[in-house]
Amino acid sequence: MRGIYTLILGLEDEIRIKVGSLGEILFPEGYYAYTGSARGPGGFRRITRHIAVMNGENATRRWHIDYLLPYVILKDVITTSTDMDLECEAARRISMNCIPVPRFGCTDCKCTSHLHYSPSYTEMLSACRKAHRDLLQDL
DSSP states (O other): OOEEEEEEEEESSOEEEEEGGGEEEEEOSEEEEEEEEEOSTTTTHHHHHHHHHHTTSOOOOOSTHHHHGGGOEEEEEEEEEOSSOOHHHHHHHHTTTSEEOTTTTOTTSSOSOSEEEESOHHHHHHHHHHHHHHHHHTO
């Protein structure tokens, strides 16, 4: 299966991390939503790769999210099966309710961010579910 996904991640303690070309970023404790595309040949197996990085099983840093993953706990994954390029639209919709982390995960597009923050898990989960649920209905 292919489509787009949003990982909902929990960070227990504030941390400052050097994130590739973005430099050092201060991540407050709370919840983060990372929206990505899984429309390539591997499809949603990309999520499995993210989990491997999170668990220390893959040290390769390919994307911005790879720098944050070792420090967080996976709380939820939301997926939308589609062949359409909806990753940016999902990220834009999430940013309507959550705080974007500037330029994170979006060096290949013009989005503000593909990583969003909220101190509230309930708020984060609701924003992400709504973004994914409404995507296909509104097109």
